[in-house]
Amino acid sequence: MGFALRKDERYTVEEYLAWPEDGLRYELIDGIPYEMNAPGYDHQKVVAALHYELEFHRRERLKSGGGGGEPPCEILFSPIDVILSDITVVQPDLIVVCDPTIVVNGRVRGAPDLVVEVLSPSTAARDRKQKRRLYETAGVPQYLLIDPVYRYAELYSLGADGRYPESETLLADNPLTLQVAPGFNLTLSHLFGWPLPLEIRHEIVSYRY
Numbered sequence: 001m002g003f004a005l006r007k008d009e010r011y012t013v014e015e016y017l018a019w020p021e022d023g024l025r026y027e028l029i030d031g032i033p034y035e036m037n038a039p040g041y042d043h044q045k046v047v048a049a050l051h052y053e054l055e056f057h058r059r060e061r062l063k064s065g066g067g068g069g070e071p072p073c074e075i076l077f078s079p080i081d082v083i084l085s086d087i088t089v090v091q092p093d094l095i096v097v098c099d100p101t102i103v104v105n106g107r108v109r110g111a112p113d114l115v116v117e118v119l120s121p122s123t124a125a126r127d128r129k130q131k132r133r134l135y136e137t138a139g140v141p142q143y144l145l146i147d148p149v150y151r152y153a154e155l156y157s158l159g160a161d162g163r164y165p166e167s168e169t170l171l172a173d174n175p176l177t178l179q180v181a182p183g184f185n186l187t188l189s190h191l192f193g194w195p196l197p198l199e200i201r202h203e204i205v206s207y208r209y
Contacts, residue, residue, distance in 0.1 A: 010030075010031030010032060010087070011028060011031055011032075011033060011087075012031065012086055012087055013028060013083055013085070013086050013087060013088070013089050014086070016028045016033075016089055024036075025079055025091065027089065027090045027091055028087065028088060028089045028090075029088055029090065029126075029130055029131075029134065030087055030088060030130075031087040031088075034126070036091065037120075037122055039078075039093075039118075039120070040120065042148045042149075043093075043118050043120060043148060045148075045192070046118050046146055046148050046192055047077055047078075047093050047094055047116075047118055049191050049192050050094060050116065050146075050191060050192075051075055051077050051094060053184075053186060053191055054075045054096070054178075054180075054181055054184065055075050057181050057183070057184045058072060058073065058075065058181070061181075061182075061183070073096050073097065073098040073113065073180055074096070074097045074098075074100075074103075075094070075095075075096050076094070076095050076096075076097065077093060077094045077095075078091045078092060078093050078094070079091050080095070080107070080108065081107040081108065082095060082107075082108045082112060082115075083107055083108065083109045083110075084110075084111070084134055084135075084137075084138045085138075088134060089107075090131065090134070092112075092115045092116060092117055093116050093117050093118045094114075094115075094116040095108065095112040095114065095115055095116070096112060096113050096114035096178075096180045096181075097112050097113060098113045098180060099113075110138070111135070111138040111139045111140045111141075112140060113140075113141055113142070113179070113180045114140070114141070114142050114143075114144065114178060114179070114180045115135055115140050115142075115143050115144070116143075116144045116145075116146065117131065117143075117144070117145055117146070118145075118146045118148060119145060119146065119147045119148070119149075124147075127145060128145065131143075132156065132164065135156075135164075136156075136158070136162075136163060136164045139158065139162065140158065141157065141158050141179055141180075142155065142156065142157050142158070142178060142179055142180070143155075143156040143164065144156075144176075144178075145167075148192070151171075151172050151188070151192075151194040151195075152169060152170060152171050152172070152188070153169075153170040153176065153188060154167040154168070154169055154170070155167060155168045155170060155176070156168075157179070170188055171188070172187065172188045172189040172192075172194040172195065173187055173188075173189055174187060174188060175187050176188060176191065
């Protein structure tokens with residue numbers, strides 16, 4: 001490792017961008033660096049499946065003339081820096097960007113139109129609390145959390161007051177509808193091949209809270 005980060009010190013995004021490559025990935029949340037673990041097999045299956053279906057839907061819509069004439073949204077998966085403030089840069093698992101002007105020098109500076117995080121035991125609390133707050137403050141229209149263990153999702157949609165109300169909980173047999181993909185309404189079971197054992201339904205509420 002070429003340099004050492006101190007968790008008791010705060011950094012700016014400009015300092016983050018100047019860090020030398022050391023083979024590790026970091027996020028900077030409110031100035032505090034967090035080292036990111038390599039994603040697991042189930043995590044990557046979920047990200048790959050969602051990316052494929054959204055990209056297929058996007059291309060089919062463009063071919064049928066349903067793009068409306070605006071620049072097509074881009075669907076990107078990690079690692080890519082998303083800079084939300086001068087002390088926060090995150091690397092969501094998947095983002096959709098419809099405004100090309102916020103992509104500057106290969107990084108996203110501003111709020112993507114959709115942010116997706118796939119939960120893991122080491123990041124679930126941060127994704128639900130800190131990142132939810134960050135995405136809400138930045139004005140991310142929709143924030144999707146996917147739990148590959150309990151096989152459900154939580155979808156937050158920004159209200160007129162600029163706040164996320166209570167999330168919409170989606171089980172495996174519920175369709176996923178997204179603002180960035182009109183007409184996209186596959187169920188989570190079709191997306192990820194998830195069955196929905198009855199016992200999963202009873203465990204979701206206690207697991208979330």
